[in-house]
Amino acid sequence: MSNAFGTSAMRAFTLPGQIRQPRPARPRPPARRAFVAGMDALLDPSGALYWPAERTLVVSDLHLETGSSYARQGQMLPPYDSSVTLARLAEVTRHYTPHRIISLGDSFHDPFGAERLLPHDVKTLRGVMEGAEMIWITGNHDHASAARFGGAVFDEFCLAGVTFRHIPTEGSVFEPEVAGHLHPAASGGSGIRRPVFIGCEVRLVMPAFGCLAGGVA
Amino acid sequence: MAARVGDVDGAPASPHTFHRNVQRHRPRRHVRVSIYLCAASGAILTPVDIDLAPPPTTTLPSPFAGWFDARGWTPRPHQLALLDKAERGRSALLIAPTGAGKTLAGFLPSLIELATQNRARNAPVREGPHTLYISPLKALAVDIARNLSAPVEEMALPITMETRTGDTPQNRRRRQKENPPDILLTTAEQVALLVSQPDAARFFSELSVIIIDELHSLVTSKRGDLLCLDIARLRTHAPALRTVGLSATVAHPDDLRAWLAPQTSADNPTHADLVVVEGGAKPNVSILASDARVPWAGHMTRWALDDIYRLIGEHGTTLVFVNTRSQAELLFHELWRINEETHPIALHHGSLDRGQRRKVEAAMAENKLKAVVCTSTLDLGIDWGDVDLVIHVGAPKGASRLAQRIGRANHRMDEPSKAILVPSNRFEVMECQAALDASYLGHQDTPAIREGALDVLAQHVLGCAVAAPFDLVALHEEICSAYPYRTLDWETFERVVDFVATGGYSLRAYDRFAKIRRRKDGLWRISHPSYAQQYRLNIGTIVEIPTLSVRLVGKRGGRPTRGGRVLGTIEEYFLNTLTPGDTFLFSGQCLRLEGIRENEALVTKSPNREPKIPYYGGSKFPLTTYLATVVRKMLAAPDTSTLPPQVREWLDLQAERSRLPTEGELLVETFPRGKRHYLVAYPFEGRLAHQTLGMLLTRRLERMRLKPMGYVASDYALAIWGLSDYGAAFDGAERTMHDLFSENLLGDDLDEWLAESILMKRTFRACAEIAQLIERRHPGKEKSGRQVTVSTDLIYDVLRSHEPDHILLRATWSDAATGLLDIRRLSDMLARVRTSIIHQRLSKISPLAVPIMLEIGKEIVIGEASDELYAEAADALIAEAVS
Secondary structure, eight states: OOSOTTOHHHHTTSOTTOOOOOOOOOOOOOOEEEEETTEEEEEOTTSOEEEGGGTEEEEOOOOBTHHHHHHHTTOOOOTTHHHHHHHHHHHHHHHHOOSEEEEOSOOBSSTTHHHHOOHHHHHHHHHHHHTSEEEEEOBTTTBTGGGGGSSEEESEEEETTEEEESSOOSSOOSSOEEEOSSOBEEEOGGGOEEEOOEEOSSEEEOOOOSTTOOOBO | OOOOOSOSSSSOSSSOOSGGGSOBSSOOTTOOEEOOOOOSSOSSOOOOOOOOSSOSOOOOOTTHHHHHHHTTBOOOHHHHHHHHHHHTTOOEEEEOOTTSOHHHHHHHHHHHHHHHHHHHOOOSOOSSOSEEEEESSHHHHHHHHHHHHHHHHHTTOSOOEEEEOTTSOHHHHHHHHHSOOSEEEEEHHHHHHHHTSTTHHHHTTTOOEEEETTHHHHTTSHHHHHHHHHHHHHHHHOTTOEEEEEEOOOSOHHHHHHHHSOOOOSSSOOOOEEEEEOOSSOOEEEEOOOSSOOOSSOSSOGGGHHHHHHHHHHSSSEEEEOSSHHHHHHHHHHHHHTOTTOOOEEEEOTTBOHHHHHHHHHHHHTTOOSEEEEOGGGSSOSOOSOOOEEEEESOOSSHHHHHHHHTTSOOOTTSOOEEEEEOSSHHHHHHHHHHHHHHHHTOOOOOOOOOOOHHHHHHHHHHHHHHSOBOHHHHHHHHHTSGGGTTOOHHHHHHHHHHHHHOOOSSOTTGGGOSEEEOTTSOEEESOTHHHHHHHHTOSSOOOOOEEEEEEOOEETTEEOSOOEEEEEEEHHHHTTOOTTOEEEETTEEEEEEEEETTEEEEEEOSOSSOSBOOOOOOOOOOOHHHHHHHHHHHHSOOTTTSOHHHHHHHHHHHHHSOOOOTTOEEEEEEEETTEEEEEEOOOSOHHHHHHHHHHHHHHHHHTTOOEEEEEEOSSOEEEEESSOHHHHTSSSSOOHHHHTOGGGGTHHHHHHHHHOHHHHHHHHHHHHHTTSSOOOOTTTTTSSOOOOOOHHHHHHHHHHHOTTOHHHHHHHHHHHHTTSOHHHHHHHHHHTTTOEEEEEOSSOOGGGHHHHHHHHHHHOOSTTHHHHHHHHHHHHHHHHHO
């Protein structure tokens, strides 16, 4: 056999002489306007929420450095998840140009994730934080480790009557509340699962923004 | 291990005895032992030279000769031939039909050698086993151990033997290591575990033989890859090691012979010796002759129900084989509906609870059952009681598969097995005829041997590091001596090692977390002992599809009660399509889904007899290339003498209305019906390849703005429907059918589709588990702590966009090409028909298209009245085609 081992199967996929053309970027899918948790907000398909009245962008469960967190324990997941997640975050930030960004906890997958963030990812993150005030809410995974990149750290954050916290309050709430932690997802037909927002006028649970964070149905 | 001393001359007290495997009195003339030279490419064995090498002057030493004599038996020639091979230290492949005494032939040399050795031996404790027996099934290993104990105890041989499977308790495993038996009977996974032990070199230092049972079924799977690598390792520990493969008849015995031998060069394989036992009596196979009308389409074979029931009544014990679990459930249900004589008929398939399956097997062995409806779960394995008849419902999909199943009847090689094929529709009549011809001619179509999988290699490399520090060059050499990996190049090997160490990513982010490291002495070892534990927990190549167990509960006050019996397991993705209240057939009952609680689906018995969801798909095998070729030939020149008149009429009508494709042609028909236009192609390449083709063609039609709406694939044909007139679109003015089916179909479209394909993601998940990129879900562990596990789908997405050439994606592609997507077969077909596509523009549906058109109907029409609606639709379509 002249060709390298295992590549005979690959030839069936990409025939010789063909160059994969980069696909044209798809137009950005529009955000949905909704009244949730006491906010007149835009629910972005990326999984972020934008509150125009306060010029605030909310994301939850970034779970940066998930890959390296598993790698530490011997499961070498691809090390690209932080770059992908941060690139998405940079994209929504460019789109909405918020004054304030709230990360609703679990920004890193484990308490030491912030130390492992690779230099080019740190650069992206600093770029995101440049034009906006950064609020880190502490989560059950990361504690306050994200503070090393600047911004303020809170257990809970209150803004115009709306409380932002990581773990949703059990039972019914009467004050508007935005939380994350649960990674809600729904499955459509044919086995496709996508993260979703779950909420009503008083409370909202945000989908996970991290690209490896997945979701629980 | 109880000896069965009493059951030698009389009728067997149990079917698990050897004595029917050993010939009585005198060797019969027609049992020949011949050494075959095999035409390298031919699928059929060609006897070239009959070499009764060396004529079995070899006689049995005492007490073996006496043991045979006392029973009036003579050892069979192939048993002596293997003995001779053993004395000369040669590895051998024994190909024999069931009932030829294969297993005893394999063990006899070991028994003789051990008996002499152990008598002369002073030290009672050995370092490790002398003989390793490897079976594909746990149950088979246990069964063989029981069988083997009879001669050992009757001759009072000083030989110990034990089994070791996943079920063996920890204390017994420990004892086996401290005080090893002479003969260890085990499975491929256990061998991998033993090889990864730190003391493996000592434990296997005395190993002299490995006997691999049912080799033909092992070599086509990743389990075979892993075992071959482990054998290569064992050869390093015990250089004089010899291997014995026991196999049913296969298409390419040379591959198996090479698999058994250590390889030194990629181009000139070394082979083990071959011993072939000619089949005994030819099986008596026929196609069901019935007055009932064979339907045009469908898979449920209701038309022949009365005949099947009658046949069960007429025979002592019958095995009824079907192709899918759903067919098994349905047939079982229907048989009991008409079972007025209350024959004991049982059900056996892979989803049923293990305890229930064991019960059926035990009842079968005791001859308590009249019939068992079963799937491929009973293809291999334990010697059954006296089976008088095999009924194969539905087409067998492969000639060798059929031969294997027929072999399940009458495990005595000199008596003909009796089998009856029951086709479910007219296409299957042709397929059954093709399989019948193959059975008569002794043709085989077992799949070709695999190229070793890279994910398995990754697992093995880690296993080697767990056992002892290794040298990279020596390990590469050792791996290349395993036949599936003989062409493994150094670069790929290095990448696999890099994958094991740090994930193999070009962004070197994980170097400091490396799992295995090269130390100062130049040897690679694991960087933390915990990785050894992790490796052992995740060993093996069998990846479970996520399933939920089905628990039958009662109902009180509208709420399901707790407790109740577990009936079996069902694939999670099937349950996701159901909503509470839906009824379905499972375990032979009509069940109602009440809800899902944790890992269990709660069901109650439904008072309805008709399930709402008619069936759920189990595994389904695509038609083999060999049978497809024969069916194509049959279509090109229908043999009027063999095909039943109904089928002949159907084909005549097709020739008159449209065309019967000749052998090399691909027939494509286009016609309008209702408000839609249809395009039907007949490639005969199996359902998986057709599904992939259907997906690619609809994408291409969409790009041509020809508005396709959907497609459906069967083993024989593919139908696409839509709003544009496909006949006019491909009439040759602007484009032809050749443009549609051109080979570059497999380029960008395929690439793009694969990114989203669920099948591809499922394949990736299996590879990631085997390569131990992710940990398996262990029973019990998934319950504790609802920790968020990272989904492999997401890993796949990230990997595909950032490292498309990653070693694990390569492994996935390689699997997909032959597995769920069957791309290799598709590309062969596209190349073959490059210039010979025949486009028939018709004004209405053709007779050949009726079956596939009904498949479309089936996907649309669901519900309680489906049967009647379906029959109506069938009649309407047939009337249209015939008018």
